[in-house]
Amino acid sequence: MAPLLQARAITKRFGGLTAVSDVSFEIEKGSIVGLIGPNGAGKTTFFNMITGLYTPSDGDMIFDGKRINGTKPSEVTKLGIGRTFQNIRLFAHMTALENVLVGQHCRMNTGLLGTLFRTASMRAEEKAARQKAFELLEYVGLGRNSADEMAKNLPYGDQRRLEVARALATDPKLLLLDEPTAGMNPKETDALTALIYRVRDERELTVLLIEHDMKVVMGISERVTVLDRGIKISEGLPREVQTDPKVVEAYLGTGHAAKGKGGGAPVFDKA
């Protein structure tokens, strides 16, 4: 089976700075893959190249058998890549329901005339969209009460969930989560982890997540790719990656790598 997403020797240069250098990796359909690395490793740059915000300087990004280099973000979303943002970027002054409805925008077909004359198909589509939006809100654990709440008034954890619901509304095949548990307490983190599993199992999605929190990423990912200074330094099962000396070195510096032979550094506690 062909991988869902394939990065072939991707490089991104900003002027003289090479943010991502010759990175290749693959995501199998139905897997949960973690992308980790210290600050400035090029994770978000890589993410932005998948979602179309940046165009790779070199290499090919293949999604579902199609080359997506230089495709506009809205087109990438249409092809089936949904995303959340590291710093929550909800439509703050729209209600939770409207946020999810906006997510469905690219799956709706009503044109201008349909809207102006409120045709039967437009009404049917609008009704179905609302129905689906309510379902998605419930699915991520936001009750009906939150539907009419303005996004900015929701508690932090709910805002993260709403972002997931909004991304799911775009009907993605691949869901990209940019530090989904950043700023969450352990309880919220556990709940979100459970949600990610459910999304994968019940909706048959593939998930790629960037995480800073090693515990989370090791606990949830089936495969992990590690970037450091724009270069892929390790890849494999979480267990293997944890003990990879190059990874330990990247996170903690050379001194620790030498000492770390007995059971790994403290940050890599069993999740």
Add this chain to the structure above:
Amino acid sequence: MPNTQRYVKTGGIGFAVGAFFLWNYPNLGIGAALLGGLVIAALCLLYSAPLPDMIKAGLIAGMFGAVMTIVYGTDKPGVAIIAGMLSGLGAGLLVFQRSPQANPKKAAILGAEAGAIAGAWTALALLLTAFVIAPAAGVDAGEFAEHLSETVIFADALGLGSDILILLFAFAFSTLSAAILGAAACAARSLPLRPNIPLLAVIALPVLLIPLIDRAGNLLLLDALIPIYIFILLALGLNIVVGYAGLLDLGYAAFFAIGAYTTAMLSSPHLGINLSFWLVIWVAAAVAAIAGLTLGAPTLPLRGDYLAIVTLGFGEIVPILFRSLGGGPPSGTLTLRFFGMPIGIEQVDLTGGNKGINPISPPHLPFIGDFEPSNKIPWYYLLIVIMGLAIFFINRLRDSRQGRAWMAMREDELAADAMGINVVRTKLLAFSMGAMFSGFGGAFYGAFIGAIFPSSFDFSVSIILLCMVILGGLGNMTGVIIGGLLIQGADKMFIPKGAELFRDIANERASATGSSTVGVSALQDLTQQRLLLFGIVLVVMMLVRPEGLLPNERRKAELHPDDDTINSNSVAAEAESDPSLAA
């Protein structure tokens, strides 16, 4: 101490406006200063005073009826009937805004009380006019009685011979109709319907009755009302661009000009093309929409300040273009040149240059025939139909996939893009839809005025439209309509008529003391300084209530980042309803 602060602030505003009048018009004296300052100060004070909502709503809405009655009342006391109805309607809607009711019966009672207060307030203004202001403006009792019997409708039919009886009738009619309309409006608003047809009917009733009362009383209000409505139509279009899509457009008058000029060129003897208005209005809207695309396309990557500058330039270029397309170059205008050579089109007189195009053919309907400039009633109803359709369709746009895309783009363009919204298409659609509605407005304007000139579409038009949108509340159609009524009402009714009244009073005083009369200059001064007045209003609004009179919930939260909007509102409401907390 929020209330004390408010009193100081509002009192200061009133004082400033009063001082402004006094300083500018020493001849008009204390009277003018008092009126101008008092009205605004009183409104601000009323708004924050610890009174029951019902009384407050009645007094605030009645204030507008009262001012209208006073400025028109000396020659047309019958205006009090319309003023009473409108202020009653306003009071009913306002009281519901302040204290919503779920029970229609209770709402009706509340609305009736508020309406009656507003109507009585208006009627008191009529008595004040009859006994104080009219004599002060040099209208003697006999003359006033004549105006009264001419302009108060039904007075003849009821056989009310005595002036006092007519006055009492006007008083009772104004109060009663205000109470009824207030009750109906408030009750209708409490119905959980969507769309709320009864509410629309209650609002439509006085709007549709105005021309009939106007004709019966020979009030000539339509001359002012039609331009006001045209501007509101334009502001509704601008609201799509600025309010929904968040694209600051400072050159919106350009689309108005394009609509009007399209109509003028296609429907007048000027170019020998004389198509029917009913066809041309659609062509004008389409041309304006295309112009919207033309402006939108090159400005796609721009946002905020940069977009504002480009649209401002566009707004300046379009009237100049129309000026220079008028054949041989009249002195002082720009000529189109290509490598120094005057290019061909300037030989053809497309637009009449500075002289404009005159006349433009009016619409024609079976039974009514050509719409006459002297009879404004068909024009009024035609405009109501156009506005009704515009409101209807803009509403549909807002509550749709498209409308949500506009708002998402306004909130966060990058996130909208990432959610699959084609930002390019969404922006262009906002520009062209906004432009389209001003195309309709321009077509109507051209046919209604019967002549157009490039000077009718200058920068101040764009700015006044933007003021209307901001004053009412960005992104809220009801707010934009109210903002439009206030600004345009002040511009086309209250200020000119008020200035006339002040002049009459000052002349009367001058002739009584034997000094020289004031003449027209003061009147012109006052009407010419209206832009300054709007400037003051805008600055005050930005300080006191940056979200506009009727804010879009979404905007409101954005503009007060520091406080929790819901909490601070409820605290303020508590403080207002309980005077002991206000200390």
